[in-house]
Amino acid sequence: MSTEFKDHADALQTRYQALLATEPKLRARERAARLAVSEAQLVAADCGVASTELQGPAQTIFRELGTLGHVMALSRNDDCVHERKGTYEDIQAEGAIGLVLGADIDLRMFFNNWVHFYAVTEGERRSLQFFDAEGIAIHKIYMTEQSDNAAYDALVAKFAKSEKTWPAVTAYAPDTTPDVPEDAAALRETWLGLKDTHAFFPMLRKHKVSRLGALRSVGNDLAQVVDNDAVEAMLQRAASSELAIMCFVGNRGMVQIHSGPVKKLVRTDPWYNILDPLFNLHLNTESVVSTWVVNKPTSDGWVTSMELYNEAGELIVQFFGARKPGVPELTEWRELLLDLCKEPLAA
Known part of the structure; x- marks a missing residue:
């Protein structure tokens, strides 16, 4: 762990613990907003979790997800959360746009925005979490009682980075598409x-x-x-x-x-x-x-x-x-x- 990473993580941990003492029921996305950091930075700093950074590209990791068996797939935006249980089947993850076309889990991935990847343990819950350049969660995969834990361990071992790097935030340019058509x-x-x-x-x-x-x-x-x-x-x-x-x-x-x-x-x-x-x-x-x-x-x-x-x-x-x-x-x-x-x- 580099000195720079440790300094960032220690400072965030201190602020996180103070927030937790006053508002213990906040969810990760809300905690990140309160602390004016990204959720990826909370994960990297092990705030409330233990994390291992994974080496991409995301497509390579995604092609292994079928080994995990029955899991819960979670995708969300600021206003809506979508959770679907099932198995990752018919995974097509070669280029910038990917597909999962299983009977239960049905996804469209836009991999150009997938930047930071972690294996995360929170109490008894184990997950894989993927974030964009701003450190906002794109997709999370939670293990269930029916999942293959040995396959999860093997996947994490295969893609684990030897040392975590601090997830810098890169802001996306604002969307300037006009709201009125020319014709x-x-x-x-x-x-x-x-x-x-x-x-x-x-x-x-x-x-x-x-x-x-x-x-x-x-x-x-x-x-x-x-x-x-x-x-x-x-x-x-x-x-x-x-x-x-x-x-x-x-x-x-x-x-x-x-x-x-x-x-x-x-x-x-x-x-x-x-x-x-x-x-x-x-x-x-x-x-x-x-x-x-x-x-x-x-x-x-x-x-x-x-x-x-x-x-x-x-x-x-x-x-x-x-x-x-x-x-x-x-x-x-x-x-x-x-x-x-x-x-x-x-x-």
Whole structure:
């Protein structure tokens, strides 16, 4: 351990212990914010945990995750936490964009943003944790009672760095994408010509407009605001009818997806939660500034989603009816969202 690392870690440990004495129930993300440091720095300094830094690249580590067996995958942003239990299967992690396409764990990885990697022990809990250049958590993998602990030990031993380095914070440049398209009519024409939902992001780049800016510009038949409590109404109706849905939560480096029905819905203060055996979602409804029903044409017919945005205009969470490419959208899902709309959608 270098003198520089030890000085950073010791100073942070002192501040961390003082915070812990006054606010013991804070979560790691909240502790980092209170101390004006990154969560990766808390982990590196062993604040409340014991950590081993891992040698990347992230793709190399990711290709080994199937050996761990049944685990819990966690991805989040500031306003929503997505937890899914299962096994990492069909791992495709060769280039900048990776996929996990298992029956339970379904991920899209954007590896250019994966910078700091650790094996972390917190009490009895063992995990692998991945952070971006700002030290913000991208993805965490928690061992469960059904996991292969010997495989975890072998993975950590294989990728462990001989000495930890202090995780410097490199700020990302602010997003300066305009919120108003140069030509709203041309944007609408491109939107109406979509054949695949995956063409949506390239469309935004082509027209140099933010996602939320596009929704505001194309007309209520393609994207319209609904009440912010519509997400609770949607989830309650989906649960009562056993309707299979898809739930997407993302950050700079990851999109994590759940597909299937939801059952147990619980509110805890501002957090609206799905608490099922294999899938948990924690949504801070106080962060939701606008809720949209979004309507896209595809070669399989119209595909409808519900999207929630925060005050910064960032996408918090997306919901779709469960579907696979080549399969039309569930009629029950579309009818549910139509019922929440004040105006008709294009069809």
